[in-house]
Every structure is written in C-alpha cells, then in structure tokens.
Amino acid sequence: MHYTGTVWRPPYEASSLLLEVTAGCTHHKCKFCTLYDDIPFQFKMSPMEDIEADLQEVKGQFRLWNDNKVTRTFLVGANPFVLKATRLLQIASLIQKYFPTNKNIGCFSRITDIALKTDEELLKLSKAGYDGLTIGIETGDDDALKFMNKGYEAKDIITQCKRLDNVGITYNFFYLTGISGIGKGEQGAKDTADICNQLHPQIIGANMLTIYPNSELYQEIQKGNWQEETEIEKYKELRTLVRYLDIPVWFAAGGASNAIPIQATLPRDKEKILSVLDKIIQSVDEKQLREYRKNLRHL
Template sequence: MHYTGTIWRPPYEAKSLLIEVTAGCTHHKCKFCTLYDDLPFKFRMTSLEDIEADLLESQQQIRTWPGTQVKRIYLVGANPFVLNYEHLKNIAERIHHYYPECDSIGCFSRITDISLKSDKELKELSNLGYDGITIGVETGDDNALAFMDKGYTANDIVEQTHRLDLANMSYNFFYLTGISGAGNGVNGAIESAKIFNQTNPKIIGSSMLTIYPESKLFNEIKNGNWAEESELEKLEEIKTLISLLNIPVYFATLGASNAVWIEGNLPTDKKKMMSHLEKVCLPDNESKLRSYRKNLKHL
C-alpha cells in the first residue's frame, strides 16, 4: 500500500478502508499545525496507477475474509477534496469497480477546496458517493482565522457548506478549542456558534489546541504576539459553544488532545454535557490538565 508519512483520519473513520490519494497539505500555512512536518514536500498527488494498485491489493486481502464488505472508503491526505472534479470522478469509478458494494467515499477538505467546484460538479460527486466530508473549520472567529492564516473567513464556511447541502453531500466539522487565544475563548465560542448554527454538520468534533515548538505559533508566543488560553478557559469555551448550539448535531471531544471526554447528541444531551463540564471546570484541576498538555508528545 502506498502510504506516506503519518496517516491521519478522524476517529469516526476507524472502520473505513483508507486509501491514500494525496500526501501533505496544499495550504500548509496554519500557524498551529505540525501534522505534516514529517514530509519532505508540501503536497503531492498519488498517481491513479498507485491508487488502483492499492485498491487491487486491499481487495485481494479483504476477499480472503468471507462475508467482509467494504461499505465506506476514506481517502487520506490533508485535503484530497482539492483534487479537481475529473480526478475525483476517476478515483470514484475505480473504487466502484473494485468495491461495487461501497456506499460512500469520504475525505478531509478545506473550505477553499469546495469553492473550486461548480454546483453541478458537487452534485455529480455526491451521486458518485462522496459524502461525510470532514472539514477542519477550526472556528467561526474571524480574528482567529486571520491570525492563524487559515485562508478563509467565517462567512465562507456558511457559503460553501450551503453548497454541499444543495448537493446533498453531508459533512462534519472539526473545531479547535483554544484557537482564539487567552482571554478570547468564550467570545470565540460565541462567534463559532453564530456560524455553526447556520450550517448542517452531522458531527462536530472538538480537538484542543496543543502547541509544539516546531510550529509558527510557538514563535508568535515567544515574540509576545499571542498567548495561550488556560486549560480551564478552553473547557469554558467548549461549554459556551455547546450551550449556544441550536442545531441537531453529534458533538464530541475527539482525539488525544482532549484530557476531558465529552460526547452527546444536541440538543437532547445538552444538559448532561454541560453538567459534566461544570464538574471538571474547577480551579484545582488547572495544574493537572496543564500537566497532561505539556506531556502530550504527539497528537
């Protein structure tokens, strides 16, 4: 199988067959991100020949397990949805050739990747099985988006996800708790809720900002241009976001960056989730939570 560097996928894609179609990130400018620093290049497309070889290799292995069906395939790479319509179509056609039982195809996408497709192309990609796209929107706080060099605005999130809605292509969000910086966490959550409440994600997965020395953000901190939220402020931020969300969505703290686990379906489980967060948002817990953060060697 043609896997390059560390392979990242959302926790909820654990049962999906992973096929690499890109490596690295086309943007590669976010100040907090170090996920693809182990690659000797910024971005690379996998050839259709290698993709087909991986589909064949995986098929030959999986077919030795009687009764096993591949219902979902997740295309890995930082943002495979950046690939143009024809390329994504060719990949889908090969997937359906080797796995006719496959119902859906997912991948990571940047907001800007969606804007590269016409409405017609998005609809046709949906018809080809693309669904459950995961978007690292991070926040709806425009100040944080600009400072972190995300390359889009909060309104772009609303505009482009509405186009996915029209194409009948579902999507999930990743929210980065702590991205607004010290003293701004609650406001960041308020601004994010305003944006998210205008969209229709199936899942909002919250990861928690962890700053590594290799990141551009680390240098911003050293230069006095930005300060990190305390661990308790980050939890207050999550609590604020949950309290203000009024859309039906599954919300969970996903991944090792979260020392506190919270999950539930909103709005049904809102009170239970808020109650749990209130119990852990205690002053005495700051040092314990901070120790967890400092000892987190890798995401």
C-alpha cells in the same frame, strides 16, 4: 499500500477503507499545525497507478480472509477534496470497480477546496458517492482565522457549506478549542456556534489546541504576539460552544488533545454535558490539565 508519513483519519472513519490519493497539504500555512511535518514535501497527488494497485491489494486481502464487504472509503491526505472533480470522479469509478458494495466516499476538505468546484461538479460528486466530508473549520472567529493563516473567513464557511447542503453532500466539522487565544475563547465559541447554527453538520468534533515547538505559533508566542488560554479557560470555551449550539448534532471532544473525553447528542444531552463541564471547571486542577498537555508528545 502506498501510505506517506503519518496517516490521519477522524475517529468515526475507523471502519472505512483508507486509500491514499494525496499526501501533504496544499495550504500548509496554518500557524498551529504540525501534522504533516514528517513529509519531505508540501503536497503531491498519488499516481492513479498507485491508487489502483492499492485497491487491488485490498481486494486480494479480502479474498484471502473473507472479510466483511467494503461499504465506505476514506481518502487519505490533508485535503483530497482539492483535486479536480474529474480526478475525484475517476477515483470513485476505480473504487466502484473493485468494490461494488462501496456506498460512499469521505475525505478531509478545506473550505477553499469546495469553492474550487462548480455547483454542477458538486452535484456529480454527490451522485458518485462523495459524502460525509470532514472540514476543519477551527472557529467562526475572523480575527483568529486571519491570525492563524487559515485562508478563509467565517462567511466563507457558511457560503460553501450551504452549497454542499444544496447538492446533498453531508459534512462534519472540527473545532479547535483555544484558537482565539487568552481572554477571547468564549467569544470565539459564540461566533462558531452562530456559524454552525446556520448550517447542518452531522458531527462537531472538538480538539484542544496543543502547541509544539516546531510550529509557527510557538514562535509567535516567543515574540509576544499571542498568548495561550489556560486549560480551564479552554473548558469554559467548550462549555460556551455547547451552550449556544441550537442544532441537532453529534458533539464529541474525544481525541488525544482532550484530557477528559466528552460526547453527546445535542440538544437532547445539552444540560447533562453542561453539568459535566461545570464540574470539570470547578473541580479539576489547572496544574493537572497543564501537565497532561505538556506530556502530549503527539496528537
């Protein structure tokens, strides 16, 4: 298989076929991000020959081991949805050629990737099986989005995700707890809940900001331009997000960046999760949480 660097996928894509179609990130300017630092280039598209060769390899393995049928494919790369619709449709056709049982195709997408597509193209992609996109919106806090160089504003999240709603492409959000900085997290959480409440994410996954020395954000901290929240502040922020979310959604803070995993179906489990978060805020030691963050060598 043609995999480049660390292969990143959401936890809920564990059973999907992982197919590399891009490597790296077209944006590569977010101050906190170090996920693709092990790649010696910013971004590249996989040759169609490599994509087909990988599908042939997987097909051969399935014949050898008589494994379960492929029903979902996740396209690997920081933001494969940036590819032109014609190329994405070509990839979908190849997947269908080798795995007729495949029902849908997911991938990471930036908000700006959606904006590159016309409504007609999005509809074609939906009919071709593209569904369940994972979008790192990070926050609805415009000041934080600007400072971190995300490349879009909160209003763009609403505009572009409503376009996905209109063509029937579902999507999942990643929220980055701590991105607003010290003293601003709870307001950032309220802003994010306000955005999410206007949309229809299937899943909201919360990751906690972990700052590594090779990030641009680390340099900003050294210059005195930004201050990190305490670990307890991050949990207060997470509590605020859950409190103000009013939509039916699967909420999960379960990645390695979260010292204490939390998951729930909202709004059904809201009071239970708020109670759990209250206990963490009141009884877990800041030093312990900080030690966890300090020793987190890799996300």
